[in-house]
Amino acid sequence: GTTSVPTRAAPVSLSDDLAPAGVSETSGVLTTAVGGSFSLPPPLSTLTPPSPAPTGVPGPSEGEEETTTTLITTTTVTTVHSPVLCNNNISELEGLLEAPEYSGGSFFGGLDCTYSVSVYMGYGVEIRVEKLNLSKEEALSVEGLEEDHRFLLANETLMAEGQVIRSPSNHIAVRFQTYRATSPGAFKLRYQ
Incomplete structure (x- = not known):
């Protein structure tokens, strides 16, 4: 034409x-x-x-x-960011588990943190919820661990400040997930 x-x-x-x-x-x-x-x-x-x-x-x-x-040439670049992992294995008999602090940067892809707590064999773990402020986009769960078996003790919808969660096993896992790039929610759990 x-x-x-x-x-x-x-x-x-x-x-x-x-x-x-x-x-x-x-x-x-x-x-x-x-x-x-x-x-x-x-x-x-x-x-x-x-x-x-x-x-x-x-x-x-x-x-x-x-x-x-x-x-005419067009180039498309796609960048995929994986969640930042923040895994901790804790063997102290008591202590605090808290959400990672936001220091003004951004968490590309969000956060996926697992805190694994082990106490003396034959004892259970008791968790007291001291602070809980999460958005709908965030998840927090507490699981008991026995050998190869995991069982849910509580999640963010069942938790409230002041609540005590007890695990019959000496090993628990606390998992926190957020896909927010900035200012993740807050939690503080005291275990013993």
């Missing part, structure tokens, strides 16, 4: 007479013409470089066409 406006490309319909030249409809070439009608040139890979013009020969005269071919 042709256009009288040099800054706009006219839609090109490839006819059967261009097929022998090796032009396909998926060539990805944008052609803009200035002047009269024209035919689409073959793809750049099939062109042979023109021989240098003799000195003193004028350029295209009036009525001749001038063709500009532009190749």
Whole structure:
């Protein structure tokens, strides 16, 4: 096709007479013409470089066409960030478990923290909820661990400040998950 406006490309319909030249409809070439009608040139890979013009020969005269071919390339970059892991194995007989502190940066992909607490064999673990301030996008769970078996003791929907959670086993896991990039929720659990 042709256009009288040099800054706009006219839609090109490839006819059967261009097929022998090796032009396909998926060539990805944008052609803009200035002047009269024209035919689409073959793809750049099939062109042979023109021989240098003799000195003193004028350029295209009036009525001749001038063709500009532009190749457009688009690059898309996708970056995937995994959650920051903050795993701690704790073997002290008592202590505090708290949400990681927000220090003004951002947690790309959120946080996925597991705190594993072990006390003396034959004793259970008692957890007191001292502070709990989580958003709907965050999860907190307390699980008891016995050999190869895990069992849920409580999660954020069942917890309240002042509540005491008891595990019959000497080993528990507390898991905190958030997909918020900044200012994660807060919790403070005292165990013994």
